[in-house]
Amino acid sequence: MKKHAIIPIFISHRGCPNDCVFCNQKKITAREGDVTPDDVRSTIDQWLTTLDEVETVEVSFYGGSFTGIPMDQQTAFLEIAKDYKDRGLIDMIHLSTRPDYIDREILDNLKAHSVDVIELGVQSFSDEVLMLSGRGHDASCVYRACDLIKSYGFTLGIQLMIGLPGDSRETCRMSALETVKIHPAIARIYPTVTIRDTELYRMMERGEYQPLPLEEAVQRAKEMYLILEGNGINVIRVGLKASEIMEDQIGFHPAFRQLMESEIARDSMEAQLAAMSYAGEPLSLLVRANSRSFGNIYGHKGMNRDHFQKKYPRLRLKGALDESLKDGEYILTPEADLL
Numbered sequence: 001m002k003k004h005a006i007i008p009i010f011i012s013h014r015g016c017p018n019d020c021v022f023c024n025q026k027k028i029t030a031r032e033g034d035v036t037p038d039d040v041r042s043t044i045d046q047w048l049t050t051l052d053e054v055e056t057v058e059v060s061f062y063g064g065s066f067t068g069i070p071m072d073q074q075t076a077f078l079e080i081a082k083d084y085k086d087r088g089l090i091d092m093i094h095l096s097t098r099p100d101y102i103d104r105e106i107l108d109n110l111k112a113h114s115v116d117v118i119e120l121g122v123q124s125f126s127d128e129v130l131m132l133s134g135r136g137h138d139a140s141c142v143y144r145a146c147d148l149i150k151s152y153g154f155t156l157g158i159q160l161m162i163g164l165p166g167d168s169r170e171t172c173r174m175s176a177l178e179t180v181k182i183h184p185a186i187a188r189i190y191p192t193v194t195i196r197d198t199e200l201y202r203m204m205e206r207g208e209y210q211p212l213p214l215e216e217a218v219q220r221a222k223e224m225y226l227i228l229e230g231n232g233i234n235v236i237r238v239g240l241k242a243s244e245i246m247e248d249q250i251g252f253h254p255a256f257r258q259l260m261e262s263e264i265a266r267d268s269m270e271a272q273l274a275a276m277s278y279a280g281e282p283l284s285l286l287v288r289a290n291s292r293s294f295g296n297i298y299g300h301k302g303m304n305r306d307h308f309q310k311k312y313p314r315l316r317l318k319g320a321l322d323e324s325l326k327d328g329e330y331i332l333t334p335e336a337d338l339l
C-alpha cells in the first residue's frame with residue numbers, strides 16, 4: 001500500500017510585489033488559468049478517485065506565497081480543503097509561503113482551517129545572499145516567522161537554495177546549521193536554476209552571476225543534507241522534479257538527488273576501506289544496503305563502480321540487500337564473513 005499521496009494545487013502569486021531574481025512567476029499576468037475554488041474542488045475529486053489504497057492523503061497548495069494572496073482568496077481555498085478534511089477524505093493540508101507573509105492574523109486563519117504543515121521558502125540565512133537575490137527580507141524575519149509558526153503548533157518546513165548570488169560553501173553550511181537550531185520537521189534543498197527571462201539570467205548575461213557548476217552544487221547539497229539529516233530533520237526533497245522545470249534553464253539535473261546520494265555512499269565506502277587500512281590488495285567485499293539505497297552503491301550511471309574500479313583494480317565490490325539497514329546506510333563486509 002502506498003503510504004502517502006499528495007494532491008498538488010498550484011496557486012500562483014499574481015501581482016507579487018517582490019523581485020526575487022530567480023523568479024519566473026512574475027511574467028504570469030493574465031487572469032485566464034487562475035485556479036478558482038471550483039478548480040480546487042474538482043482537482044481534489046479527480047485525485048481521490050485514483051487514491052484508494054493510500055494511508056494518508058495530503059492537499060498541498062504550492063507556488064510559493066499562499067499567504068501573500070488576499071485573505072478572502074486564502075479563505076476560499078482553505079474552506080474547501082477543510083471541508084474534505086472534516087469529511088475524512090483527506091488527512092492533511094500543506095502549504096508553502098514566504099517568511100514575511102507570516103503574522104498572527106494569517107496564522108489564526110490557517111489554524112481555523114485546520115492547516116497542518118507550513119513550509120517557508122527561506123532560501124538562505126545570509127543577509128547578503130537574501131539581499132543580492134532580491135528576496136525583500138532579511139534573516140531576522142525568518143527567525144520570527146519560524147518561532148511564530150512553531151508557537152501555533154504547525155509542522156514547520158524550511159526550503160533552502162544553493163548557488164544564489166553571493167552564496168558560498170560557508171553560507172550554505174551556515175544556513176544548514178541555522179536550520180538545525182530552528183529544527184523544522186522537514187526541509188528541502190534546491191539548487192538554483194537560471195531561467196530565461198529572469199533577472200538572474202540577465203545578471204548571468206552581464207557577467208554578474210555565474211551558475212554553480214553541477215559538481216559544486218552536489219558537494220554543497222551533500223554537506224547540507226548530512227547536517228540536516230544528521231540532526232533529525234527529514235529532508236523530503238533534494239533538487240527539482242523535471243515537471244517543475246520550464247525550458248531555457250541552466251543548472252537543472254534530473255537526477256540531482258541520486259548524484260548526491262551516490263556521493264554519500266561513495267564517501268561511506270571509502271571511509272570503511274580506510275578504517276580497514278585497505279591498501280589495494282586483492283579483496284572481495286559485500287556492500288549491504290536496503291532496497292531504497294541499493295542503487296547508490298554502484299551510483300548514478302555506475303559512477304561509484306567506475307570510481308572504485310579505477311582506484312582499486314583488485315577490489316571486488318558486490319551489492320547485497322539488507323532491509324534491516326536504514327536509508328543511506330552502507331555496510332562493507334568481507335564476503336567470507338557471511339559464508
Ligand code: SF4
Binds near residue numbers: 098
Ligand atoms: S519567487 Fe519571489 S518574486 Fe516570485 S512569486 Fe515568489 S515571492 Fe514573488
